[in-house]
Amino acid sequence: xxxxxxxxxxxxxxxxxxxxxxxxxxxxxxxxxxxxxxxxxxxxxxxxxxxxxxxxxxxxxxxxxxxxxxxxxxxxxxxxxxxxxxxxxxxxxxxxxxxxxxxxxxxxxxxxxxxxxxxxxxxxxxxxxxxxxxxxxxxxxxxxxxxxxxxxxxxxxxxxxxxxxxxxxxxxxxxxxxxxxxxxxxxxxxxxxxxxxxxxxxxxxxxxxxxxxxxxxxxxxxxxxxxxxxxxxxxxxxxxxxxxxxxxxxxxxxxxxxxxxxxxxxxxxxxxxxxxxxxxxxxx
Amino acid sequence: xxxxxxxxxxxxxxxxxxxxxxxxxxxxxxxxxxxxxxxxxxxxxxxxxxxxxxxxxxxxxxxxxxxxxxxxxxxxxxxxxxxxxxxxxxxxxxxxxxxxxxxxxxxxxxxxxxxxxxxxxxxxxxxxxxxxxxxxxxxxxxxxxxxxxxxxxxxxxxxxxxxxxxxxxxxxxxxxxxxxxxxxxxxxxxxxxxxxxxxxxxxxxxxxxxxxxxxxxxxxxxxxxxxxxxxxxxxxxxxxxxxxxxxxx
Numbered sequence: 001x002x003x004x005x006x007x008x009x010x011x012x013x014x015x016x017x018x019x020x021x022x023x024x025x026x027x028x029x030x031x032x033x034x035x036x037x038x039x040x041x042x043x044x045x046x047x048x049x050x051x052x053x054x055x056x057x058x059x060x061x062x063x064x065x066x067x068x069x070x071x072x073x074x075x076x077x078x079x080x081x082x083x084x085x086x087x088x089x090x091x092x093x094x095x096x097x098x099x100x101x102x103x104x105x106x107x108x109x110x111x112x113x114x115x116x117x118x119x120x121x122x123x124x125x126x127x128x129x130x131x132x133x134x135x136x137x138x139x140x141x142x143x144x145x146x147x148x149x150x151x152x153x154x155x156x157x158x159x160x161x162x163x164x165x166x167x168x169x170x171x172x173x174x175x176x177x178x179x180x181x182x183x184x185x186x187x188x189x190x191x192x193x194x195x196x197x198x199x200x201x202x203x204x205x206x207x208x209x210x211x212x213x214x215x216x217x218x219x220x221x222x223x224x225x226x227x228x229x230x231x232x233x234x235x236x237x238x239x240x241x242x243x244x245x246x247x248x249x250x251x252x253x254x255x256x257x258x259x260x261x262x263x264x265x266x267x268x269x270x271x272x273x274x275x276x277x278x279x280x281x282x283x284x
Numbered sequence: 285x286x287x288x289x290x291x292x293x294x295x296x297x298x299x300x301x302x303x304x305x306x307x308x309x310x311x312x313x314x315x316x317x318x319x320x321x322x323x324x325x326x327x328x329x330x331x332x333x334x335x336x337x338x339x340x341x342x343x344x345x346x347x348x349x350x351x352x353x354x355x356x357x358x359x360x361x362x363x364x365x366x367x368x369x370x371x372x373x374x375x376x377x378x379x380x381x382x383x384x385x386x387x388x389x390x391x392x393x394x395x396x397x398x399x400x401x402x403x404x405x406x407x408x409x410x411x412x413x414x415x416x417x418x419x420x421x422x423x424x425x426x427x428x429x430x431x432x433x434x435x436x437x438x439x440x441x442x443x444x445x446x447x448x449x450x451x452x453x454x455x456x457x458x459x460x461x462x463x464x465x466x467x468x469x470x471x472x473x474x475x476x477x478x479x480x481x482x483x484x485x486x487x488x489x490x491x492x493x494x495x496x497x498x499x500x501x502x503x504x505x506x507x508x509x510x511x512x513x514x515x516x517x518x519x520x521x522x523x524x525x526x527x528x529x530x531x532x533x
Contacts, residue, residue: 072438074434074437074438092440093437093438093440095440097438098438099434099438101431101434101435103429103431104431105429105431105432105434105435107432107435107450107453107454108454108531109453109454109456109531118439118449119439122439122441122445122449150531152531170439
């Protein structure tokens with residue numbers, strides 16, 4: 001196992017197509033009043049290839065969101081290293097990384113226009129360029145009729161589009177999505193998934209998606225990492241082999257179900273273990 | 285006007301009309317309450333007298349100073365307590381128990397310390413109003429969604445930018461409600477203080493009329509205070525509504 005990893009590291013040094021890398025990353029929450037130390041994640045290693053769509057699935061509480069926080073520079077790993085475009089990520093979000101969360105992160109005091117332009121106005125980009133990029137992102141996410149609206153006037157799905165557009169204008173090269181459609185209904189999820197694929201194709205960004213929906217992971221991804229119960233490590237990485245030009249109609253393919261089944265076969269035991277952890281913790 | 289607005293108006297007009305009739309017919313003696321029409325006439329008469337402007341100036345300037353001190357000071361203290369957890373742990377029991385204290389009982393002490401001028405009134409009203417602003421500021425900052433703070437980090441905002449662009453706007457609705465309370469409490473503090481012991485001000489004039497059985501003037505001045513406070517509150521309310529409407533609040 002160790003030798004395989006070493007081999008991969010040598011590969012990466014010569015191959016420019018590794019976009020971001022986690023190497024032996026763990027995250028341990030120190031003990032606090034009344035709580036024992038929590039080993040949330042790892043040790044875990046992952047090479048994200050430039051331009052791929054990678055999804056992470058795993059039982060609840062396995063550290064999926066911690067993984068994203070560490071990769072984004074929002075949390076510092078307890079051990080191991082994180083690299084983005086060859087540079088260490090150390091407690092700060094690197095330029096070129098965009099993140100969309102499950103919770104509504106739109107600013108309620110700003111119009112859709114101002115929300116989308118929020119990051120650009122502070123980045124020294126000139127006014128004409130800001131306008132061009134905001135116009136594009138607003139059009140791309142289908143928000144043209146709502147430019148002057150405030151988030152409170154929009155549905156949950158629309159607000160999530162605002163957040164995606166706000167990330168998009170910064171032209172991120174790595175987009176991290178933490179269950180962005182988790183709060184949306186099934187139909188909206190499917191449509192948003194299609195839009196996400198379109199966005200991914202047109203920006204050629206690398207995408208890492210955290211999700212609990214196996215079908216969603218299957219449909220959207222080039223590769224899917226299956227995580228174990230806490231402390232989360234990858235127990236399988238599934239290559240889907242889907243064409244780059246895909247959308248939600250992919251689910252009609254006969255071989256689609258096989259991938260979901262494979263994910264579930266790995267995940268079932270882990271989910272049961274996670275449940276056991278939960279009941280054990282409750283019983284304590 | 286909306287249906288609710290109509291109901292409000294009808295209730296108000298009916299209540300004033302009933303009082304007018306009760307006073308005119310002698311059901312309520314003039315030694316107790318004077319008729320609303322008499323109040324209004326007395327108010328016109330009082331406002332035409334020379335010295336009322338002076339009293340109004342004294343009251344409003346004391347209110348303005350207490351209001352500014354409690355809003356600015358309360359905001360700063362609330363912000364610091366929110367930012368520094370050990371200070372908060374040290375002081376929050378005081379804050380929680382604060383409004384259980386009868387502040388006005390300390391007014392005589394304030395007069396002994398600060399003399400019989402505007403100063404004890406300003407101190408009393410500020411003490412009364414500032415803690416509402418402290419509590420509201422802390423509550424507002426506590427409730428800033430974590431995801432917005434994460435979003436600030438993703439946009440790589442500096443600490444000052446984060447506070448100015450994210451933390452404060454997100455906390456604004458709570459802070460604003462603290463501001464409204466601070467305004468109301470400043471009025472209460474000053475006028476009640478004047479009422480208890482003072483040599484000038486609207487509160488003093490009301491107490492003076494009361495002591496002299498001058499019911500017309502007393503009710504005229506009460507009406508006047510009501511009008512001032514209501515006007516002021518409506519202005520703040522309208523401002524708040526304008527700010528919050530777009531947030532869907």
